[in-house]
Amino acid sequence: MTEAIVKSALSKVMYPGFTKDIVTFGFVNNIEIKGKDVHLTVEITSSAPEVGQQITDDATKELKNVGAGDVAINIKAPQIPREDSSKGRNIAPHVKNFLMVSSGKGGVGKSTTSVNLAVALAAQGLKVGLLDADIYGPNIPRMLGVADVKPEVNGNKVLPIKAYGLEMMSMGALMEEGQSLMWRGAMVMKAIEQFLRDILWSELDVLVIDMPPGTGDAQLTLAQSVPVTVGLTVTTPQTVSLDDSRRSLDMFKKLNIPIAGIVENMSGFIAPDTGVEYDIFGKGTSGPMAEEFDTKIIAEIPIEMSIRTGGDEGKPITFVDPSSESSKRYITAAAAIWTQIQEINANGGVDNASVQPNTPPGVSACSTAPQKAAAPAPQGESCGTGCGCH
Ligand SMILES: Nc1ncnc2c1ncn2[C@@H]1O[C@H](COP(=O)(O)OP(=O)(O)OP(=O)(O)O)[C@@H](O)[C@H]1O
Numbered sequence: 001m002t003e004a005i006v007k008s009a010l011s012k013v014m015y016p017g018f019t020k021d022i023v024t025f026g027f028v029n030n031i032e033i034k035g036k037d038v039h040l041t042v043e044i045t046s047s048a049p050e051v052g053q054q055i056t057d058d059a060t061k062e063l064k065n066v067g068a069g070d071v072a073i074n075i076k077a078p079q080i081p082r083e084d085s086s087k088g089r090n091i092a093p094h095v096k097n098f099l100m101v102s103s104g105k106g107g108v109g110k111s112t113t114s115v116n117l118a119v120a121l122a123a124q125g126l127k128v129g130l131l132d133a134d135i136y137g138p139n140i141p142r143m144l145g146v147a148d149v150k151p152e153v154n155g156n157k158v159l160p161i162k163a164y165g166l167e168m169m170s171m172g173a174l175m176e177e178g179q180s181l182m183w184r185g186a187m188v189m190k191a192i193e194q195f196l197r198d199i200l201w202s203e204l205d206v207l208v209i210d211m212p213p214g215t216g217d218a219q220l221t222l223a224q225s226v227p228v229t230v231g232l233t234v235t236t237p238q239t240v241s242l243d244d245s246r247r248s249l250d251m252f253k254k255l256n257i258p259i260a261g262i263v264e265n266m267s268g269f270i271a272p273d274t275g276v277e278y279d280i281f282g283k284g285t286s287g288p289m290a291e292e293f294d295t296k297i298i299a300e301i302p303i304e305m306s307i308r309t310g311g312d313e314g315k316p317i318t319f320v321d322p323s324s325e326s327s328k329r330y331i332t333a334a335a336a337i338w339t340q341i342q343e344i345n346a347n348g349g350v351d352n353a354s355v356q357p358n359t360p361p362g363v364s365a366c367s368t369a370p371q372k373a374a375a376p377a378p379q380g381e382s383c384g385t386g387c388g389c390h
């Protein structure tokens, strides 16, 4: 037995959920060979036990196939984030981490990004939920191909709908198709709270939350109801979109939500016939804004026809075509976000105590001018209402 034979055998072991093997990823270390016996370490990026187990099983099989005797595989995984690491108010304590996907502007691709990142996180072996918090314009059920599915009710709780290995809930699943909603701020706040409290989510590693555009009641209610672990801003490269995105990043800062990064969507165009990438709206233009907020562009997603058709037909590109260029970028971004979430938890987690309302329950600090006037004097950057939307 030689190291070359061991590596060649292990290069047949794919990292679960990915199309790349564990040797190419650079996860295999400390190969020790004694006669036919092989001992080695595989350092992985997921703390999900199933991922480690599958690698151990597959690697043992491949090594035995090339004549190995005793095989010992030491899986080195990141520490599972402590569930109690975050502080403050949490009305969904069985969910370990919350990823808030926001944008200043509508139609820039928040829902598309949320769906594909959720699929990519699940492909890493994580237990993932996707909450469509866009109460007025819920699109997630269609994007996951479950627009006609109605959720099961269990007592006074509602079971999330399952699709592509994710748990999902949306106002779209609770109302008749095409029905429009005309709700006031306080009702939006109540709906968001119910989505977190009255949906029977499993013990999720991460809940991805697709927000409505802008910085208003829904965003503030979410931040006050659960300690949001990280926030992600989606933008398109044009200057007018960047102006709005700055507001979204500023909101994260005011709400003390760590910023996971910026997804620059519709960044270039990949021609479906030739695969050549063209620059339409510009590319990389959000770089200076990322720097200003001490963060980075974690993905540049091109305009690709299959992203749009995937959304319309309920077949997320990251699931149906994981080797496409855009899918690879979503997968890399999801891995980076998960690493960041683990780091945040290792450093004590997040705390939403400082953004709790100083308005009466059910009254929005964002939508009530008199309440704002009565609020205490601003402290630091805060406007004094605990609201990041001014
Ligand atoms: N990179 C892309 N390539 C091609 N089409 C895209 C891309 N990103 C988004 N789209 C399409 O653009 C439209 C708007 O995207 P999406 O619904 O995700 O935006 P949004 O920010 O969630 O919008 P809203 O603010 O209305 O919630 C959709 O039809 C979607 O399929």
Ligand SMILES: [Mg+2]
Binding pocket: 110, 111, 112, 134, 139, 210, 211
């Ligand atoms: Mg949307």
